[in-house]
Amino acid sequence: QVQLVQSGADVKKPGASVKVSCKASGYTFTSYDINWVRQATGQGLEWMGWMNPNRGNTVYAQKFQGRVNMTSNTSIRTAYMELSSLRSEDTAVYYCARADGFFGFDIWGHGTMVTVSS
Amino acid sequence: DIQMTQSPSSLSASVGDRVSITCQASQDISNYLNWYQQKAGKAPKLLIYDASDLETGVPSRFSGNGSGTDFTFTISSLQPEDIATYYCQHYDNLPRYTFGQGTKLEIK
Numbered sequence: 156q157v158q159l160v161q162s163g164a165d166v167k168k169p170g171a172s173v174k175v176s177c178k179a180s181g182y183t184f185t186s187y188d189i190n191w192v193r194q195a196t197g198q199g200l201e202w203m204g205w206m207n208p209n210r211g212n213t214v215y216a217q218k219f220q221g222r223v224n225m226t227s228n229t230s231i232r233t234a235y236m237e238l239s240s241l242r243s244e245d246t247a248v249y250y251c252a253r254a255d256g257f258f259g260f261d262i263w264g265h266g267t268m269v270t271v272s273s
Numbered sequence: 274d275i276q277m278t279q280s281p282s283s284l285s286a287s288v289g290d291r292v293s294i295t296c297q298a299s300q301d302i303s304n305y306l307n308w309y310q311q312k313a314g315k316a317p318k319l320l321i322y323d324a325s326d327l328e329t330g331v332p333s334r335f336s337g338n339g340s341g342t343d344f345t346f347t348i349s350s351l352q353p354e355d356i357a358t359y360y361c362q363h364y365d366n367l368p369r370y371t372f373g374q375g376t377k378l379e380i381k
Contacts, residue, residue, distance in 0.1 A: 190370070192372075199372060199373075199374050199375045200311075200317065200360055201372065202362075202370040202371065202372060205368075214367050216369065250317075252316075252317075254368075257305070257368060258307075258322040259309075259319045259328070259362070260309075260317070260319055260362075261328065263316035263318070264316065265316060
């Protein structure tokens with residue numbers, strides 16, 4: 156079935172970088188954008204950006220410009236989100252989500268907990 | 274930047290009640306609005322896209338309407354399994370996305 160499977164939980168120290176993976180199955184990986192959304196504990200959803208696996212182009216939320224990098228490896232149908240210069244406020248669950256054109260995020264990964272702590 | 278104001282932030286209702294949530298945009302966004310349901314500990318689920326179109330497989334008790342700046346999400350008859358937090362989401366032509374603050378729905 157159509158699904159996105161994300162990498163496991165990670166713990167990082169302030170100032171480090173984290174790279175979360177999102178492996179797609181059950182659909183043509185290059186036909187849909189992959190978005191990244193994060194959610195701090197007890198807080199709302201925050202959109203971070205998207206990348207197109209076919210063209211490789213990206214759009215990032217202004218808040219994360221210069222600190223986030225979204226890439227993909229089409230041979231293994233996997234998207235990646237790397238966030239650098241981590242701080243405690245980056246502690247959150249990070250989700251990848253497939254965008255069906257402009258029709259919303261129809262498939263979501265299960266989420267990856269990233270904890271930033273010294 | 275367009276701001277999305279979602280209200281109320283929390284809501285308590287009884288099984289069978291009609292429940293409505295509103296989302297207001299700071300400027301005209303046409304029908305560029307989606308609605309999601311997020312149950313505790315789970316990823317969000319798309320319910321409504323383009324303000325009023327029901328995602329495949331979503332029960333018909335869920336509906337959305339509105340255009341321009343004012344949007345409403347409605348559950349016609351609240352069921353116990355509808356307990357969740359609901360989010361609106363605006364998108365522009367890039368697209369870039371903005372989520373509302375969320376509405377936590379509880380059973381009375």
